Amino acid sequence: MDPRTSAQDVLRCDLCKTAVVEMHCDICLVNLCKACVGEHMISDESNEHEIVRFILRKSTPIYPVCKTHVEERCEMYCNQCDFPVCATCIASDQHLGHKLLKILQVLEAKKDMIIKERTELNEVIYPTYQDIASDVQNRMSQLEKEYGDLSTAIIKHGEDWHREIDKLVKKLKAEVDLMKNTQLQTLQKHLDKINKNVSEIRNKMDLINVAMDSNNISKLFSVTSDINKYRNLPEKKVPSLPKFTPGTILREKFGKIFGTFSPSSLTSDKQGYSMKTSEKSPEAGSSPPVKQLLNQPETVTTIDTGYSRNLCNVACLSDEEIWTSGHKNNTMKLFSINQGSLLKSIRTKSGYEPCNIAVTKSGDLVYTDATTLNIVKDEEIEEVIRLQNWIPYSVCSTSSGDLLVIMYSNDNKQTKVVRYSGSTEKQTIQFDDKGTPLYSSGAFHRNITENGNLDICVSDSEAKAVVVVNQAGKLRFRYTGHTSAASFYPQGITTDSQSCILIADYNNHCVHIIDQDGQFLRYIDSGLKYPWRLSIDTSDNLFVAQYENRQVKKIRYRK
Template sequence: MALNDLQDLVRCQLCKTSVPNLYCDICHLSLCKVCVGEHLSDKSKKHKIVSFFERGSRPNYPKCLTHSTKQCELYCEQCDILLCLQCVSSCEHLGHTTVDILQWFERKKEVLSRELQELEKSIYPSYKEIVSYIPSQRADLKRNSLQIIIELCKHKDNWLREIDVIIKTMKDELNRMESKHLIFLKRQEEEINRSISKITESIVDLHNLLASNDINLVYEHKSRNSEFRNLPPQPIVTLPKFIPFTIDREDIYHQFGKLNPILVRAEDVGHILYSEDAESSQPDMPLLAEPRIIAEIHTNYGTSDKLRSVSAVNDTEIWTCGDSNMMKLYNLQDELVKSIKTKSENMPSNIEVTRNGDLVYTDYVDRTVNIVQNTNIREVVKLKGWIPRFVCCTSSDDLLVFMDNDHDKQSKIIRYCGSIEKQSIKLNDRGQPLYSYGPSYKYISENKNLDICVADWGASAVVVVNKAGKHLFTYTGQHSTDKGLFDPYGITTDSQSRILIADSFNNRIHILHQDGQFLCFIDNCGLDCPVDLCVDTEGNIFVAERFTGRVKKIQYQKQTVLIYQV
């Protein structure tokens, strides 16, 4: 269709008959020459008549939102709004910088042009390039998973072959023991049968003598009963038994191998994507030069009921306990969410939150370790002769319980799987006690590398052993002239396997490397007698203050943005 044909379809919007050759850019009306005068006669509005072919080529001034009959001709830089002349004459924009709307319009279009150029030439191509890699990454992921499955099957076959070797070795050993014992039984049988033959001969001889009247034969008889009274020893045989070891799924898993998690680095922004369960592949979270308080919870602990323990449920809720029989759950808004009274109504020594979010506490009077699930309290461990003091929940859901004994003045750690005792830790390689004796504070924590860390207040030291209970190192503090002796109370560990200790008397926190090397203090957050601490899932610490009743949430390491979990 020709351009003239298109024009024939357009009519003046007033007379509806003539072909328009003019246009009002303000009112957006197509007009013929005859109707222009009629349109301009409406003095209530401003009009701008242009050629029909130039319609829309000039700026379309917006109507003022305050004065509906006026059009905006200026821009206020302070208020970032468009103004009409009547707005400018009002006192509201007195002293403000205003520019002509066309000048602002051109500047704005330049900005839009730069935005468009960036989108078209940089951002859009970059997105397209990034998304183009995803199909190949998807294929690599599938291919890698198949390869790992093949390796797992091969490793399973290797384990089965080793199990076959073990079974064959045990069968050979069983056959050897059986053969050796059969030889022993045969020899014993032969000896007894020879004795039975002699006894049979004696019986026959005695019968003949009793039937005989030959005095000489009876005279010459020598009794052999004394010889036969010495019976052969009756062997007590303990037959071999197969004693299967308890299958420890955790140990088998660690011995079989492990899957490294998917670790993806977002190169453009420097984010690292990681799984919080991937302890061996945690992203680097360096320490801040200046730790800072990011929240402060004001509990109702005070003079009579002093705060003694804290454990995080998540990033916004913490369980606490003090010198009473109540355990209290607080949120970041200082609100008491829940209170639980101990089953025996005794004061708990210590509390801890499990990986499932359940509360565990020790009752030193009742000599029990208890778990709180919703509102139900269940006794997990009942001790005899030992007093439970402090408890720690491990990554494998075991319980590490520190306890002492009044009778023989000993202290030790027992690892429990449910109610079953799995491990006892109390002596070093030289047979000396690892921990001081007595009912002093001994907070306990398991590190990410499975080391067991104890803040032994009675010894003014932190004692660290590995999972097997072998002593690794003892830390006795960093001494300085302006501070007192090391006063360790609460202890926790973070995702980098660093060890954090509350130095209560000196109002600071020590941070150690996992090998015991001192790294730094947290002593700039106005801490007042910190007694316990715990790490939340974001890598911040909650610090409980003994006498003020406050719990401070402190950021002490640089945070890594978790985009998704693998």
């Protein structure tokens, strides 16, 4: 059995496991081929059997067993006692005078009530709870951002204080240096004057000594007596040092001087949430209409991109146009979907091939390139982000206009998802609640997309898994492939209007469809060969970039 089409395989007989199902036992809920009907009838003679054609299964009503007379079934319903009754119960005096109805009549009313409840659950209550969960997640995400902004404000205020203290310390130190230099200059002048006198006294002493040692009378008479000017000693200069008196740090008041918090709270809104209405309003936004999966997906068109090597990326610009890029090729091409013709080509600014491409809400092309994230506006390329020590790989544009970028470190030891608003980093997603990395490390293929419920979905080829976190970055689930698909190797990833996640499985030549909670729904095969990247247009048409044959397939898979 081909694992890629097993979800659509015909049903087999529950007994022989080989023949195609033709009949059904409405009592035992067993599917049978015609050959096995007799065997089933004699396998359990203690039970009744109702054999019908498979297409008429569940057409035979299975009446409830009587609680009083276990050997009988109840075909009537006591309206007063509000429970089913059998023929023996009716014959007794227990329900004498009570209003009895056929149980099938009551069943129809019960079905109507259940259908109404199911409709209300599907169209009102369940969407309301989804919106409430999304609202709480958004509030949590906003709370994390606002607390982060609060911490940043405190740090900045502390830095301002540090700068003011540094300025004050610098000013006081300059004043100390000025006082020191002034006093040193004064003392230096005083010292110079004293040293001059010392030199003069030494010369006088040398002159006297020479005259005394000589028998020349003239030399003795040349010695003048001016010793009095040296008897008056110079004044004594005593510097007075300034005294620094540090201000008292009053720790109990310091916090108030630095800044204080207003009290935080978590209150309940008395208005509360309001139930969604199933009535459509032209002013109010509505949930997307439910689109069922086709029994057999169909290929609408195939576009040959003309790249000389492998096809790496595809991104829908509109329902009529797609962007593509190829391996070892620095040119991104815009194609008409209906005509299959090339409309435009744009080369990367650096000359390197783009790792990944995406289209923003405003219709601009973005691409990752070596160490940069770039945006193309009116055919002009602007560098939005330049990274250091990190290499950007996959990028996607979110419903809020942010960009999500998955990147890995230069040393190949870390991988993370970063949310950018313009060039400003807003959020980093890297670890789970236990501090374990969410994504595998190294320069491997990983792709990213945002789901309609704001989950962030990453296909991790090295881990052979799809990792889904909520908007706040908390792990929701991991999808490691369907049990019948061997060697799951996820590549491209995208989501549709029903918040289903579509994953390109390169090894198994197919696309997995799972719901927003990770439950497998089906495969898309459609003759795919090495699907690499995926994109979805506004009509839920799937575009698959096939790596080796360099073709893009447009596939319709929903009604």
